[in-house]
Amino acid sequence: MKKITIAIDGYSSCGKSTMAKNLAREIGYIYIDSGAMYRAVTLYSLQKGFFTEKGIETEALKAAMPDIHISFRLNPETQRPMTFLNGTNVEEAIRSMEVSSHVSPVAALGFVREALVKQQQEMGKAKGIVMDGRDIGTVVFPDAELKIFVTASAAIRAQRRYDELRSKGQEASYEKILENVEERDRIDQTREVSPLRQADDAILLDNSHMSIAEQKQWLTEKFQAAI
Numbered sequence: 001m002k003k004i005t006i007a008i009d010g011y012s013s014c015g016k017s018t019m020a021k022n023l024a025r026e027i028g029y030i031y032i033d034s035g036a037m038y039r040a041v042t043l044y045s046l047q048k049g050f051f052t053e054k055g056i057e058t059e060a061l062k063a064a065m066p067d068i069h070i071s072f073r074l075n076p077e078t079q080r081p082m083t084f085l086n087g088t089n090v091e092e093a094i095r096s097m098e099v100s101s102h103v104s105p106v107a108a109l110g111f112v113r114e115a116l117v118k119q120q121q122e123m124g125k126a127k128g129i130v131m132d133g134r135d136i137g138t139v140v141f142p143d144a145e146l147k148i149f150v151t152a153s154a155a156i157r158a159q160r161r162y163d164e165l166r167s168k169g170q171e172a173s174y175e176k177i178l179e180n181v182e183e184r185d186r187i188d189q190t191r192e193v194s195p196l197r198q199a200d201d202a203i204l205l206d207n208s209h210m211s212i213a214e215q216k217q218w219l220t221e222k223f224q225a226a227i
């Protein structure tokens, strides 16, 4: 059967990753969480002290880019993808609020995007891939056969993120999460390089009032129609 490229873009914490991951597992495609790559670069920058009161030291980060190696491996027990930064498993560390509140300015840097987009395109060369992010259908894979753009109300997205963190036993404040979700949306939509926007040929999904099972079925139908 012919393999296609599936691009899933949308707002912060709208459940794109869950949908994308579920579909990839069901159809035997590779799944890549492009946001994890921007998060890994952010974690590296935090670890190296590139963030100062004035913001991020772009020259230091630019010089360090060749030393940042990001890869993905499947957890053999859970079959969930894990993100590695220079050989260390950072899957949990990149999901922290600290990384969430520093990632959007890093993702707005042209040289960061250029380096990561190149790697993402390489990963998708053989097709058979589901990638989620903000610019997958517009920049990374403009020729993807199936493009989805996901949205949901900010309040619902913040609640989902809050529930997710709490279920992992982490401390969380709903207000802070809502603020972070709205701030990331604002930066992602207004940045000069590859702003978040729906590709002209993407199918819009507002999943505010859909269960995970309903989203899964919706996406499977779109996939069937695309192949």
Ligand code: C5P
Binding pocket: 012, 013, 034, 035, 036, 038, 039, 103, 104, 105, 107, 108, 132, 133, 134, 135, 136, 184, 188
């Ligand atoms: O998808 P996730 O919320 O984990 O992504 C974290 C951040 O990385 C986003 O808020 C956005 O600033 C950035 N991002 C991006 N382009 C992508 C994926 C993520 O700019 N393709």
